[in-house]
Amino acid sequence: MRRLTTLFPSEFLEEHAEELGVVERNRKTQMPALVWSFVFGFAAGESRTLAGFRRSYNATADETLSPGGFHQRLTPAFAEYLCDLVEHGIDEVAVPDAVGVDIDRFRDVMVADGTVLRLHRLLSDEFEPRRGEQGGARLHLLHNVTDQTIDRFNVTDEKAHDSTEFSTGSWLEDRLVLFDQAYFKYRRFALIDENDGYFVSRLKPNANPEITAELREWRGDAIPLEGDQIQDVVDDLYREYLDVEVEATFQRREYAGTQSYDTKTFRVVGVRDEDADDYHLYITNLPREEFLPADLATIYRCRWEVELLFRELKTQYNLDEFDTSKTYIV
Known part of the structure; x- marks a missing residue:
């Protein structure tokens, strides 16, 4: 136990x-x-x-x-x-760091994530919890898997969403960032690509971009996918891998009082899970010429590194035991 x-x-x-x-x-x-x-x-x-x-x-x-x-x-x-x-x-x-994919081409592999820390009930005003009376802080981390370091961190109240604490910019150049669904935003993915960075994220179940091209040809009576929306066809497929190009529409940041829409092409990959009879779907801008679908699934496993870090901070270093009612100590 x-x-x-x-x-x-x-x-x-x-x-x-x-x-x-x-x-x-x-x-x-x-x-x-x-x-x-x-x-x-x-x-x-x-x-x-x-x-x-x-x-x-x-x-x-x-x-x-x-x-x-x-x-x-x-x-x-x-x-x-x-x-x-x-x-x-x-x-x-198993061996958690046995990634047989060439990730040395990236300057760093980064993982963005957050975790909740329980606080004294007298801190519930400064660190508002999502429920109950006990205060809660959210620790946001950008973990460098390559160097095994913490590149950035921030502490907010528990209600703050992880996604709001991730900033794009020129620092992303030649870096690969792995996201869970909490960070899913087409605009964020577009900005990473425009800053010459790379990303892999799980595709949210309610994200349904249109397929514009298939990146792998299938022989026989394969179902043509071009022109369909991905969530509308994925349940009808039985192929081992899905590898397509999709087009997504999103809002750009407001500028001079005007909010504009834009479209961007991404790659969506599905790796079939035979036990669950469905696909693990990923969205990325990594090129097929260098990274096959199975490679993306392997790379994404690196995201568990940050979960190991959170566990170590809480179990070995007692980060989750704040016996204080003083905000500045937190």
Whole structure:
């Protein structure tokens, strides 16, 4: 149990659930209790019924769920969330830094992410929490995976979104940045490309750009994709990889009181997960000539480095234990 909770801290389980949209921020589901009810429900070898899992959840959660309330939480998004946790666990017990892709061509590989730190309840005005009375600070990091350093960091209240703390600019030249869905913005991706930088991000489920070209030819009766929107066709595909060019429309930053629209071409790659019978979709500006779809999936695994860093800061250096009510100390 201790090894599992070290591998999957409660903060990580809650934050990753929010990133995937598994639960709304104002709902009372306790993700750690829900996850462990399924993990240990299967491991115990007992009768694996929904009623049994609900009893396990209610035995540890602060607020119990009715049968209907429990069933409502068993969504496809929750299934994807559990699959992600399994992949994360496999990555951790395997060799996490065994990336067989040439990443030396980049000046640095960077990961942007954030984590929540629980604070004294007397700090709830200065560091407003999303829910409850206990104060919460959000630590925003830009982690340099290449040098194993922290390039930038900022501390805000818990309500501040990670995405607002990432700034583009000339510093991005020849650097590769890995994002989770919290940072997904076409305008941000366009600015990275315009500053001669590179990025890889998971494609958000509600992002549905139009396919303008296929970057890989398929023999036989393959479904033609050009002109379709990617989310409209992905469920009908069975090929091992998806590799297409897409066009996205987005708003530029307001200038002189005028807000203009622009379009940009990106690359979307899908790597099929046979167990889940779907695709892991990524959006990037990395060229196909140098990086095949499987390479992108391998590169994206580097993003777990920042999760390891957060875990180390909290478990070994007690970063999550602020026994103070003084703002300046935080």
